[in-house]
Amino acid sequence: MASSEVVEDEASASAAAKLANGAADVRRRRDQAKALLSKQAVKIATKAEEHERFIFKVTHLMGVLGFGTFCYLLGARPQDVPYVYCLFYVIFVPLRWIYYRYKKWHYYLLDFCYYANTFLLVMILFYPKDEKLFMVCFSFAEGPLAWALIVWRCSLVFSSFDKLVSVLIHLLPGIVLFTIRWWNPQTFAAMHPEGRAARVTWPYVEDKSYLWTWLFVVPLAAYTLWQLMYFLIVNVLRRQRLLRDPEVMTSYRELSKKAQKANNIWWRLSGLLGDKNRPLMYILLQALFTVATLAFTVPIFLSYRLHGIFQVLKVCAATWNGGSFILEVMPRQVVQKEKKRLEMKPIEQANLKEHMDGPSGDHQHASEEPSQ
Numbered sequence: 001m002a003s004s005e006v007v008e009d010e011a012s013a014s015a016a017a018k019l020a021n022g023a024a025d026v027r028r029r030r031d032q033a034k035a036l037l038s039k040q041a042v043k044i045a046t047k048a049e050e051h052e053r054f055i056f057k058v059t060h061l062m063g064v065l066g067f068g069t070f071c072y073l074l075g076a077r078p079q080d081v082p083y084v085y086c087l088f089y090v091i092f093v094p095l096r097w098i099y100y101r102y103k104k105w106h107y108y109l110l111d112f113c114y115y116a117n118t119f120l121l122v123m124i125l126f127y128p129k130d131e132k133l134f135m136v137c138f139s140f141a142e143g144p145l146a147w148a149l150i151v152w153r154c155s156l157v158f159s160s161f162d163k164l165v166s167v168l169i170h171l172l173p174g175i176v177l178f179t180i181r182w183w184n185p186q187t188f189a190a191m192h193p194e195g196r197a198a199r200v201t202w203p204y205v206e207d208k209s210y211l212w213t214w215l216f217v218v219p220l221a222a223y224t225l226w227q228l229m230y231f232l233i234v235n236v237l238r239r240q241r242l243l244r245d246p247e248v249m250t251s252y253r254e255l256s257k258k259a260q261k262a263n264n265i266w267w268r269l270s271g272l273l274g275d276k277n278r279p280l281m282y283i284l285l286q287a288l289f290t291v292a293t294l295a296f297t298v299p300i301f302l303s304y305r306l307h308g309i310f311q312v313l314k315v316c317a318a319t320w321n322g323g324s325f326i327l328e329v330m331p332r333q334v335v336q337k338e339k340k341r342l343e344m345k346p347i348e349q350a351n352l353k354e355h356m357d358g359p360s361g362d363h364q365h366a367s368e369e370p371s372q
Contacts, residue, residue: 056159063158074175078183082124085176089121092165099162107242107250110233112290113148113169115226116140120173132214134180135301139219141173142300142310143293149314151289156315156322163325167318178311182304215301216294223290227283235279252282 073080093114100106120137127133148154149170157163234242234250242248256278273281300307 055161059161059164060159063164067158074179078179079185081179082128082176085172086121086124088168088172089117092168093117096162096165104245104248107234107238107248108254110230111251112223112226112230113145116145117169117173119222120176124176132218134177135214136219136222137173138177138181138301139215139294139297140222141177142307143219143297144223144290145170146174146310146314147289147293147296150317153321154318155325156318157325158322163322167322171314171318174314175311178307181301182307211298211301215298219294220291223287223294227287231283252279256282 070081070084073084093109097106097109100108116137119133119140123130123133123137149167154167154170155163156167234252242250269281269285271278271281300310
């Protein structure tokens with residue numbers, strides 16, 4: 001009996017050791033894959049910066065052509081616009097992650113705009129006829145996302161890949177849902193099903209309480225869930241990582257930095273409870289912003305004219321901000337880059353001279369040794 005128990009204990013210990021080794025091996029491979037991805041992201045972003053001028057020109061060309069093509073599709077085939085959006089999302093969001101990983105901005109991808117865009121992507125690809133999910137996505141797109149485009153001054157600059165993607169992340173969901181709600185032939189068919197009385201709208205609105213439930217209450221609950229997850233990840237799970245590296249940016253760090261520099265109303269409001277509670281005030285202010293913008297989606301949802309005017313307003317705001325950026329900000333950036341380049345030039349020349357002198361000196365000593 002004793003010997004059998006010893007054998008069982010040894011077998012258990014051996015199995016536990018194998019499991020531990022297997023888990024360690026999985027962690028090691030995961031860390032290696034993560035390190036490899038980060039390394040490749042840095043390499044790609046570095047190459048992009050080396051050819052910045054050329055990339056700007058290509059981006060401007062492709063942006064203008066893409067915008068024109070999208071406008072054509074919007075009028076000629078509105079039913080295809082959602083799939084164009086899906087193509088945009090699955091291509092450009094991963095590219096943005098690569099660039100942001102290099103810049104240490106990758107925590108931006110935890111922001112609400114990506115959460116809302118993911119909802120819309122899932123709806124289009126997997127639940128295109130789910131009217132309730134449509135209303136939730138509508139509320140996200142024409143609520144916080146749309147007003148963030150205006151309030152945070154997103155700029156439509158065709159020569160900047162980053163700014164172009166930022167605008168489209170906030171602008172496209174609303175346009176997609178506008179086409180589905182008002183212009184999509186399939187929507188018209190749903191409004192007038194065969195053998196039934198015509199429906200007034202799609203999605204079908206039973207009453208005002210139903211409208212407020214799916215355009216305000218449920219989206220607000222989904223937003224609250226996102227806020228809790230964001231707080232858990234950024235302020236709890238990754239807190240030490242962020243404290244160790246102040247260069248890693250989050251939305252709060254970026255907004256507080258800009259607000260403090262400008263000493264504007266947002267900085268003063270966020271300090272009402274003291275400097276230590278600024279993150280809490282930021283969450284509260286964002287929650288108030290979300291509540292207000294979600295409530296505004298109800299009249300937009302009911303009015304084709306108001307919804308159309310709102311689309312024009314968003315495009316005009318982004319274009320106006322883009323013009324301001326090109327005329328006011330870009331010249332300063334060019335001057336700063338040129339100044340930095342001139343400051344670095346003597347250092348590069350000194351390094352080059354040292355590099356050239358080193359091998360020649362070694363060669364001279366090597367040639368003198370045989371003569372001795």
